Amino acid sequence: GAGVSQSPSNKVTEKGKDVELRCDPISGHTALYWYRQRLGQGLEFLIYFQGNSAPDKSGLPSDRFSAERTGESVSTLTIQRTQQEDSAVYLCASSSRLAGGYSGTDTQYFGPGTRLTVL
Amino acid sequence: KNEVEQSPQNLTAQEGEFITINCSYSVGISALHWLQQHPGGGIVSLFMLSSGKKKHGRLIATINIQEKHSSLHITASHPRDSAVYICAVRAYKRSQGNLIFGKGTKLSVKP
Numbered sequence: 543g544a545g546v547s548q549s550p551s552n553k554v555t556e557k558g559k560d561v562e563l564r565c566d567p568i569s570g571h572t573a574l575y576w577y578r579q580r581l582g583q584g585l586e587f588l589i590y591f592q593g594n595s596a597p598d599k600s601g602l603p604s605d606r607f608s609a610e611r612t613g614e615s616v617s618t619l620t621i622q623r624t625q626q627e628d629s630a631v632y633l634c635a636s637s638s639r640l641a642g643g644y645s646g647t648d649t650q651y652f653g654p655g656t657r658l659t660v661l
Numbered sequence: 662k663n664e665v666e667q668s669p670q671n672l673t674a675q676e677g678e679f680i681t682i683n684c685s686y687s688v689g690i691s692a693l694h695w696l697q698q699h700p701g702g703g704i705v706s707l708f709m710l711s712s713g714k715k716k717h718g719r720l721i722a723t724i725n726i727q728e729k730h731s732s733l734h735i736t737a738s739h740p741r742d743s744a745v746y747i748c749a750v751r752a753y754k755r756s757q758g759n760l761i762f763g764k765g766t767k768l769s770v771k772p
Contacts, residue, residue, distance in 0.1 A: 573757060573758065575758040583764070584747070584762045584763060584764040584765060585747065585749070585760075585762040586762070587758065587759050587760055587761075587762075589758075590756050590757060590758025590759060591758075592756070592757060592758070598755075598756035598758060598759055600756075600759060601759065631702065633704065635704075637757075649706045649709065650694075650706050651706070652703065652704040652705070652706070654702070654703060655702060
């Protein structure tokens with residue numbers, strides 16, 4: 543079946559503009575994750591949605607970053623007033639099981655990422 | 662000091678060699694992941710483990726909770742194994758998605 547898809551695949555924007563990145567998870571996956579990877583750096587957690595629970599937003603680097611998820615489907619990550627340090631590959635992943643408390647996780651399936659370049 | 666350290670940072674091997682990549686962490690964890698990032702950037706989840714050992718094909722992952730250490734082994738390595746291997750941990754009392762990532766080990770397997 544279809545995997546996780548993200549759009550756009552590449553985005554070039556000017557400093558100060560707002561951008562919106564989209565993630566379509568695998569159908570039926572209740573958990574959705576956003577990460578970013580800056581050039582030459584490791585992955586960083588941004589935000590995690592699980593079912594109808596309140597999202598874990600603790601990884602968002604500033605209040606310019608926000609994310610929404612419509613039910614158990616599409617998610618959008620919005621970056622307002624972009625800065626050059628926001629340039630990175632933004633990765634989305636989804637997994638199938640709604641974790642209760644701090645129980646174990648299921649396999650995460652990653653999308654291809656959106657490469658954001660802020661000039 | 663990073664909470665998740667991987668070694669080596671870079672590794673070059675000849676086809677057929679046995680490979681070991683190490684991951685040490687400094688926080689209490691509930692789970693540890695191994696991921697593979699292909700040269701084109703795509704990421705594949707290899708293992709999630711919280712104790713003991715898991716095997717999938719030529720890949721073996723082990724974890725020692727007391728020593729806060731995990732290893733990823735590749736037997737009979739092949740050029741198609743060339744990728745960046747990433748260790749990530751989920752610290753206690755953090756949500757399922759809130760992972761701390763190592764910087765990765767870049768593996769190159771020569772034919």
